[in-house]
Amino acid sequence: MSTSSVSLRFSGRQHSALYDHLFPGDGNEAVALVLCGRRIGDADEGPWGSRHVLTARDIIPVPYDLCHERTPVLVSWPVEPFLDVFDRAERRGLAVLKVHSHPGGYRAFSETDDASDADLFPSVMGRTDDPGPHASAVMLPGGEVFARAAYDDGEGGARFVPVESVLVAGDDLWVFHRDAVCDGALGRVAGFAERTAQAFGVGTTAALSRLSVAVVGASGTGSPVVEMLARLGVGEIILVDPDLVEERNLNRILNATRADIGRPKVEVLADAVRRMDLGTRVVPIQSSLFDADVVRRVALADVLFGCVDSVDGRDLMNRIATHYALPYLDVGVRLDADGQGGVDGVHGTVHYLQPGGSSLLSRGAYSATALQAAHLRRADPELYESQLEEKYVIGVQEGSPAVVSVNTFYASLAVNELLARLHPFRDDDNRKFARNGISLSQSRFLSDADGEPDVALAKLVGRGDTSPLLGMPEFSATATRRAA
Ligand SMILES: [Zn+2]
Known part of the structure; x- marks a missing residue:
């Protein structure tokens, strides 16, 4: 050892x-x-x-x-x-x-x-x-x-x-x-971070410079999260996303240009962070999170940001954060189109999830049925399609419309949530703000406390490495494939 x-x-x-x-x-x-x-x-x-x-x-x-x-x-x-x-x-x-x-x-x-x-x-x-x-x-x-x-x-x-x-x-x-x-060492604040230090204190700036943050999802909300974390002077960003930049993403991925079409999103964002040259180490991982090696790497981060829509991806992150005792910040944006060129609603929620607390599932961010459907679609696409036709499962929601200003707004809310946790600046205790939802279409801001723990997940807090990883049989398959 x-x-x-x-x-x-x-x-x-x-x-x-x-x-x-x-x-x-x-x-x-x-x-x-x-x-x-x-x-x-x-x-x-x-x-x-x-x-x-x-x-x-x-x-x-x-x-x-x-x-x-x-x-x-x-x-x-x-x-x-x-x-x-x-x-x-x-x-x-x-x-x-x-x-x-x-x-x-x-x-x-x-x-x-x-x-x-x-x-x-x-x-x-x-x-x-x-x-x-x-x-x-x-x-x-x-x-x-x-x-x-x-x-x-x-x-x-x-x-x-x-x-x-x-x-x-x-x-x-x-x-x-x-x-x-x-x-008693606090570390020296780099010149570019002086203005952040004035607002949040030398201790917070020093903490950020030594923090490793995993960001899963490098698109509409992930790219502004990465931009902000790098400019705040975070020590390490681990970036996970399997996708390549497509023309239709250019309306919302920060730092992506027409010349980047066809390149992995994580590489485009990693290049942007390196060009800033502000001391952030960036680890781009072009992969789905449903891979044992990727889960193990993400588990080493101190904080996890979830910037994806998929129900099974968000559930997996909640599980990783529980097993490895990480805080998990989840950003969800919903833009409802009315099908006639207009919008019905613009809503978004930032969840702060702590190990042993309530979960996205117990908070009702998605249903157990939706989670089952998402797992089935990934594990057995043919069975999923046939069950969808027979109406045995509900359809997995496909990508909704996305607008850069809306995504960036909620990404910013999530990064501010991290700062609030590191350097409590609210008038009230942080425990009252486990879920922060803002409806832009209704001009409403709603916050909720953590609520009752998710009993099933609470049993797994701090379990660390297990075989199979996270107690999920599908990870024994990836682990074996990689070893072979
Ligand atoms: Zn002693």
Whole structure:
């Protein structure tokens, strides 16, 4: 196992449950174990693609009265009662994360921590027969988290590597970089980003410059999203779309010209980002998202933007964001033509979806029947056509009309949503704005809170890599085809 950079992710609910246990109010340290899913990067995917991600899954608090000792500067606890937790990690291929608190706010691992981790992790690795990465983390009174990954050193001990960043995908989006939390470094703001920094703060600008964002869909809403992310100074954009530029797309794809007809959309947008030369690394992937390798690459991003119409594509993104604990921003635009050259309605919605929260399906963004029809059309086009004829399935909605000014409007709403999550600027809490719909034809702006969790998806939060990927049999087929 290589020691690529490692990041750690929590949902907002997991983070607040941990916080409540780790800071009971008595000023003493406390500790919990967390079983984590993993996304193991590949060395040949480049510096960003090779990183490993640990995604929190099950939290096991160590009861206060079970601890040998709890003081403001140490916590000691017996491992024996938790051996079944390690066995569960082994059975399910999960990593073991130990998290404890520093109520005094000490921003480093102490000598006591070093001794305790050097003792704990070799027994974790022995018991689970898993060389890592596992991890040890510290939570501070402000909720910040820093961590280190633990690997088998091959000599019966553990080797520790700092975890670069910790992401918390809740109502707000927190990204704790190790150097910012432990060394107070905020990073330097590049000249072009000074004006953004004036509005959103140096911390937000620095966070953006180290953020990896996956954008799925490189057309009407995807292209303005990419344009804005690059000019905001985002660190990496992973761009996914299988299609080539056609003449009929030129009314709405930013940076596409007549000379680009026939070129992959992702390449056209990637070229535009490179020409800007503002420091954004761009990874164009000309493919459908329904490909195991593409899903795995997208899962490494810190944020996912969905800029597609297809119901099954949006459902897949919701699933990826759940398994890999990412926030997912979905942009949907609907322009209804009346069939006589006019429009009946101009509506659009930006959804902010957090792992373990409600889903596009549970919010009613599409129906289970529409989802089934979309899956059938992709899996078995002939059966779909015949069932459509027999009226056994409802027709999958084809591309609706699109207008650059309308698409760009909703794309902008989505990018502002990301900024609001990174740097809360609303008068009210972000939790009240899980869904923001604007009807341009009715001049209405409607916002809703997150609502009840999607129970089926909530069980999968932080599951990480599985076989088959995302628990979807069709990905075992792509994986086998690629390996062959
Ligand atoms: Zn400590």
